[in-house]
Amino acid sequence: MSSTSLTTGRTGRPSLPRRHVPVLATLALLLVMYGIGVSQYRAFSNIQVVFNVFIDNGFLLVVAVGMTFVILTGGIDLSVGSVAAMTAMVSAALLQDGLPAALVLVIALLIGPALGLLMGCAIHFFDIQPFIVTLAGMFFARGMCTFISDASIPITDGFWTAMSQERIGNPAGNFVSISVLIAFAVVLVAAYVLAYTRFGRTVYAIGGNSHSALLMGLPVGRTRIAVYTVSGLCSAIGGILLSFYTLSGAPLIAIGMELDVIAAVVIGGTVLTGGSGYVFGTVLGVLVLGVIQTLITFDGSLNSWWTKIVIGGLLFAFILLQRLIGIRFK
Amino acid sequence: MKLLADRVRPLTGHRLFWPALVLVLMIVANTIYRPGFLAVEVKDGHLYGTPIDILRLSAPLILVALGMTLVIATGGIDLSVGSLCAISGAIACLHISRSPDQNSLSTVFTALALALGAALVLGMWNGVLVAVIGIQPIIATLILMVAGRGLAQLTTEGQIITINSGPYRAIGLGHFLTLPLAIFIALAAALLVAAFTRRTALGLIVESVGGNAEASRLAGIRSRRVIFLVYVVSAACAALAGFMITANVSSADGNAAGLWIELDAILAVVIGGTSLAGGRFSLSGTVLGALIIQTLTTTVYAMDISPQTSLLFKAVVVIAVCLIQSPGFRARFRRRHGGAVPGPAASQREKEQVPA
Secondary structure, three states, X not given: OOOHHXXXXXXXXXXXXXXXXXHXXXXXXXXXXXXXXXXXXXXXXXXXXXXXXXHHHHHHHHHHHHHHHHHHOOOOOOOHHHHHHHHHHHHHHHHHOOOOHHHHHHHHHHHHHHHHHHHHHHHHHOOOOHHHHHHHHHHHHHHHHHHHOOOOEEOOOHHXXXXXXXXXXXXXXXXXXXXXXXXXXXXXXXXXXXXXXXXXXXXXXXXXXHHHHHHOOOOHHHHHHHHHXXXXXXXXXXXXXXXXHHOEEOOOOXXXXXXXXXXXXXXXXXXXXXXXXXXXXXXXXXXXXXXXXXXXXXXXXXXXXXXXHHHHHHHHHHHHHHHHHHHHOO | OHHHHHHHHHHHHOOOHHHHHHHHHHHHHHHHHOHHHHOEEEEOOEEEEHHHHHHHHHHHHHHHHHHHHHHHHOOOOOOOHHHHHHHHHHHHHHHHHHOOOOOOHHHHHHHHHHHHHHHHHHHHHHHXXXXXXXXXXXXXXXXXXXXXXXXXXXXXXXXXXXXXXXXXXXXXXXXEOOEEHHHHHHHHHHHHHHHHHHOOXXXXXXXXXXXXXXXXXXXXXXXXXXXXXXHHHHHHHHHHHHHHHHHHHOEEEOOOOOOOHHHHHHHHHHHOOOOOOOOOOOHHHHHHHHHHHHHHHHHHHHOOOOOOOHHXXXXXXXXXXXXXXXXXXXXXXXXXXXXXXXXXXXXXXOOOOOOO
């Protein structure tokens, strides 16, 4: 997506840049899975099936975009699922208290980045591993959820229900929700930032070699703090979309989401050690997870726990693929 | 005053001082809040009371944390232990539930052997991914963490398998010498691991691999084999913990058994003073850390706060412990207090991470 021309061979023979291999593998996998779906189930070819994948996974997509930033710097953010849940919970609680929707949106969208900023500062200034800091963030956010309420809080606010039920569609009757459009907007902004801004370049540079980046005079610390803030913001947006989707805030919602998100990013071809990957790949990764879910739902005889096993298997396959590519070109 | 400070310093400098202090403070706070906290009574020849309960309930966590300590000492991490608990518990309970005589010892031992075998195979899988293929430990074990819950649910077919087996129940609730059997199992495991690592060179080897795997390899240590081994040990410990967790409730729930125990275990290890970067470890610290976490959990329950909210307290503990351990934070803190302790020497202790 960004700098393809940098590595294209000069020989004229169309050579495949190795960093595109994982993304292309994901694309191939996605097409194969869709092909299987279409050949097995007639209803699968309905375009609404694809739209539903987006509708059901819009929040996952947004959160995964934030995680892509973090993983590109070589870090990891385990707090995303809990932060999304907390955002949904806070919104639901504030709406229940009768605050106006606009104010609730602002507050909800501020909490996530604030937590991300704090975590980023702890990681940068005190040199604590991202893994453990974001683990604490995950504990904190999940604890806050039940602290706010033990039970699920329904949302009846007009704005929320409108956002939830609005259907944007074509005359043929296919539609997407507003959440999908928001998710796409986030994807486009993120892709632009990563590919064409100084900040994006610094993110890749830190992931490639943070020491070199520092010696080059890049603002490593500031950028590192910023990516966790971005991830927090994306989790917060994801949480809002989640509350649009479920029209409630539940304390136990989105448990284990961080793993789905990491899986999506990895399957999308972003290398976990950082420095290589694209937002576009993450979109494909989320689609792969969504299509697996849809296939298993269509099958009917397979139980939902197969989803976890298949995701685990795919995660393994893609990490192996990345590893093999890494060894071959070393 | 100065003299006192000098006398106290060796004590505060001991690596178990802070965890022990935290534990004591928690017990004191509990006793003030609930005077009956420390009361232990004898009923039917067994000891009962909150302290005994804490010991009994912390047994699975101690087991998991022991394996985790070794893994972390090599600079790795094992996220799959929770899933392994669920899988081993599910397999054991499944075998027992299908046998005609659930109370026969041979059935229970077959079940334990089957489940332990499965856990060892999965541990080897983790070991191969990390040591042979060279995948980052977080991610390598993440695979089994995600897929493992699916496998556990597959084993139980999504049901909660209930069993009615006296010998199996004993693993979690049985008594020996007036104390719960679980305590002895955890203690035996701790002593076994301690004997292997501290009475032989194995512990030193593990630490050297954690310090710098490549240098250890060049020095003649089979780094890969050591790394492989710690994941297998960790899986075995997780399996034992899985037996206890399922025996406690006489049922196996693929979804909930061992949920989040990996995080508690990592927390216990970190509180115990083992650096997450690897290179040194403290088994006694880990046991102390596990006791702290179980005391915290029990305290929070006793205060009628929901289990989920206890996470909030755990978060505070994690951050506090990490900050105290962070050289950067300590240096800052000392500078502010005008201490002449050389901070940079500690904070510059950077380490070369080598994918094994």
